[in-house]
Amino acid sequence: MLLDEGHPAAALAQCSAVLAQDGANAEALALLSTLTSHLRGDPVSPGREETAQGKETAEGKEATRGRETARDKEATGAEKTPNTGFDWRAAEKEVAGIVEPALIEGPGADHETERPDVTLADVGGLEDVKRRLEMAFLLPMRNPEMRRLYGRSLPGGLLLYGPPGCGKTFVARAVAGELGARFHAVALDDVLDVWTGASERNLHEMFEIARRNAPCVLFFDEIDALGQKRAQLRSNAAMRGVVNQLLTEMDSVKSENDGVFVLGATNHPWDVDTGLLRPGRFDRLLLVAPPDAAARDSILRYHLRGRPLEGIEMARLVERSEHFSGADLAHLCDTAAEQAMWDSVRTGRARPIRMMDFERAFEEVKPSSGPWLQDARNVVMFANSAGKFDELLAYLRQRGMA
Ligand SMILES: Nc1ncnc2c1ncn2[C@@H]1O[C@H](COP(=O)(O)OP(=O)(O)OP(=O)(O)O)[C@@H](O)[C@H]1O
Ligand SMILES: [Mg+2]
Structure with a gap:
């Protein structure tokens, strides 16, 4: 349709989007070869030629001008790249203007998700955090073959913790950027609902969105509120349902979908439901301490x-x-x-x-992490169960607090 409307470059962009996902798609391949000959200036079917010429759009004029310039260059021999007689720069402008991002992203791309343009290189310092992210998360995520080779199942979620304002959310977005994945941050308010059962359905929907947008980093912020210790929830059956639903979804992420990466963040890891910290769930904790x-x-x-x-x-x-x-x-x-x-x-x-x-x-302005560090110290000194917070302990020692 785009080709018929005189937008061959846009048609080509759609074509490559399809081929990026399905390299053998017959229709896309056929269209590609039509497009290549069209862009080369080969004679095309009369119907198409007529429509394309009938449109005196700005892009059309620019493309024509581009063709001439390119031909001039060809005559002088200045242009080294294989010359198709097509002005790619003009085409790029055309594409940028008219193609719906959602189409390029694939049919399932939802508006709730974003494609972060930050990577770990934008995260200043925090070398330890980056190294651990690389080893524990990014490396196996990027290499399914390697995962198979080492017999390691898809890692569960990674839980970032630390005092407020120290970059947990920022790091999570950078991880998505690093994987070239989309990013879907789930706020607790998006999920919890006063009606029985609605919260579970909402949570399921969050995972469905992530699956539709795979590869996608699904980021649960303030996971402590979502999965508060079940003991604290005994009176609140609704909340318990949500925790169980989250556990089910995380287990099924492992079996059903290779493209959903779950990250969580919390300021209070000691309040997170222990069920959520079991192997295959948020099984690794990563301290994001105040910036070095x-x-x-x-x-x-x-x-x-x-x-x-x-x-x-x-x-x-x-x-x-x-x-x-x-x-x-x-x-x-x-x-x-x-x-x-x-x-x-x-x-x-x-x-x-x-x-x-x-x-x-x-x-x-004074550092705001003081109260958090005091809480952390109490937990580490008196309840560092199974060495879960060893990293935190080391940090506190380094600061002379433990
Ligand atoms: N290492 C870093 N490099 C660059 N910018 C950073 C870094 N750490 C934090 N920031 C900046 O500080 C801001 C606050 O960080 P962020 O919102 O990620 O903190 P948080 O740990 O998620 O806090 P909260 O617990 O309140 O959610 C970020 O938007 C970012 O601009
Ligand atoms: Mg945050």
Whole structure:
């Protein structure tokens, strides 16, 4: 239809989308060969030619102009690439304008899911976290053959935990970006419903969306609220149903679908239902601690981007912001910017943000992870069952808290 409407490049994009999923699709292959000869300028069926020429669209003109330019280049021999007499740049513009992303993504792509453009390279510092993600999650996910070779079944979900604002959600999105997968974050509010049975159905629907959009990272945020210790839920049968439904779905992800990757995040891993932590479920815990120096450097740079600055000593900011979370660092930058702004208003002369604004901001903004670390310390010291929180223990030791 696109070809008939005089959009061969768009038709080609659709064609490659189909072939990317099903390389042997006969219809797509047939269309591809029609398109290639069409784009080469070979004679095509009269009906098509007529329609294409009848359309005096801007794209049409541009494509024609492109053809001429390309031919000129061919004459001078300047163009090395095989010349099909087709202006790919014009075609790209055309495609960008008219093709529905949902079509390119495949028929099942839902609007609830996104395709993150961040990867682990965008996550500053946190080298340990990245290394463990690579070994425990990404490597086996990328290599089904390798998984088979080592007789390892599809890993269950990975549970990211740590104080608020330290990058759990950010890392989860980066994992999806890394896998070239879509990302579907599930908020508790999307799932829980006052009506009996509705919550379970909602949860099932979340997994269905992920299966339809595979490869897809299904991200459960604040999993502690969803799977609170069943003991705490004895009075709440509805909640218990949700926990059981989640367990069932996670078990079936393993058998039914290779393209659904489950990640969870929580600030309170010690409150997560132990049933959820069994092998094949959220069976590995990964601490996302407050950002180290390298991470703070990149977070600060991110938040200072595009702001007027003068004489900012990054190394000093990084050093002074030890123990700050990502969110604290954002707050710090905002506060410094505010200082500079008010000063400009007061004096009537606009000036950039300087170190002295940060000095004042440091007096106002303090690391927010303190209370979390105290809780964590109590759990680790008195209830580190089966060494589940060894990583956390090591972190607390390193900070002299345990
Ligand atoms: N290592 C990092 N590199 C770059 N930016 C980071 C990093 N860690 C955190 N950030 C920034 O801090 C912001 C807050 O992080 P995020 O929302 O992922 O925290 P969280 O752990 O999910 O917090 P919460 O527990 O409140 O959900 C991110 O949007 C990101 O901009
Ligand atoms: Mg989060």
